[in-house]
Amino acid sequence: MNNQSQLSLESKDRTLNIVLSKKTYNHVSVIEETSVSLPFGYTHCFFGPSGCGKTTFLLEIVQYLKNPKNNRIELKTPTISCIFQEDRLLPWLTLLENILFVTDKSNSKPACVPVDFILDIVGLLEFKHYYPNQLSGGMKRRVAIARALAYDGEIFIMDEPFKGLDQGIKTQIINYMKETFTSQGKTVLFVTHDDLEVKDFADYQYICEGPPFRIIETKKI
Numbered sequence: 208m209n210n211q212s213q214l215s216l217e218s219k220d221r222t223l224n225i226v227l228s229k230k231t232y233n234h235v236s237v238i239e240e241t242s243v244s245l246p247f248g249y250t251h252c253f254f255g256p257s258g259c260g261k262t263t264f265l266l267e268i269v270q271y272l273k274n275p276k277n278n279r280i281e282l283k284t285p286t287i288s289c290i291f292q293e294d295r296l297l298p299w300l301t302l303l304e305n306i307l308f309v310t311d312k313s314n315s316k317p318a319c320v321p322v323d324f325i326l327d328i329v330g331l332l333e334f335k336h337y338y339p340n341q342l343s344g345g346m347k348r349r350v351a352i353a354r355a356l357a358y359d360g361e362i363f364i365m366d367e368p369f370k371g372l373d374q375g376i377k378t379q380i381i382n383y384m385k386e387t388f389t390s391q392g393k394t395v396l397f398v399t400h401d402d403l404e405v406k407d408f409a410d411y412q413y414i415c416e417g418p419p420f421r422i423i424e425t426k427k428i
């Protein structure tokens with residue numbers, strides 16, 4: 208895969224400016240030259256058909272944010288909470304240990320949200336000593352969400368985070384996220400196929416097409 212994208216965090220206007228260059232997987236064009244400016248402190252939702260390149264776009268951003276050598280960063284490298292499409296739990300650790308693995312001070316940043324509080328939000332407090340193979344698909348999804356919330360990064364990057372969750376628990380988690388993200392001014396980049404999630408959660412919506420990935424319309428919600 209080619210790697211010549213540029214990304215900068217501008218402290219002056221508090222904007223994440225992204226300029227992606229053309230990307231290919233095995234000579235197939237996946238991302239067209241794309242630039243987008245995302246104001247900090249808002250929830251940005253990327254909406255588009257399956258396979259258009261949304262995950263590739265998010266991964267590019269994570270890669271550049273995590274590697275100061277590639278960035279022209281004027282601020283310190285931000286901490287990032289990620290929720291990927293796959294749950295990525297460690298099977299030999301309990302649900303609680305999976306979360307402590309990223310919030311442990313030696314491994315991570317000093318301030319994290321108390322784990323029991325977050326487990327209660329995602330409805331898993333009573334299952335905290337279960338192992339991943341004792342959990343349903345939706346429960347594993349909620350562990351992945353709890354892990355990101357407990358780590359409490361300055362930027363949240365989430366790829367279809369609520370896929371497979373029932374409406375009740377989804378609403379409870381979205382309400383918590385909306386309230387805390389707004390009050391703490393978090394910047395959120397989030398991919399979904401669900402119109403209702405856009406309506407309930409997003410400040411800006413970007414309609415995407417592809418491959419190759421491109422943003423064809425930006426809407427303020």
Ligand SMILES: Nc1ncnc2c1ncn2[C@@H]1O[C@H](COP(=O)(O)OP(=O)(O)OP(=O)(O)O)[C@@H](O)[C@H]1O
Pocket residue numbers: 232233237256257258259260261262263264418
């Ligand atoms: N490792 C890979 N090797 C080759 N092609 C790939 C690879 N990963 C993704 N692609 C191709 O890149 C394109 C974009 O994939 P990507 O996963 O970014 O899309 P997406 O919009 O996130 O899809 P979805 O909504 O289904 O998750 C797809 O057409 C896919 O076939």
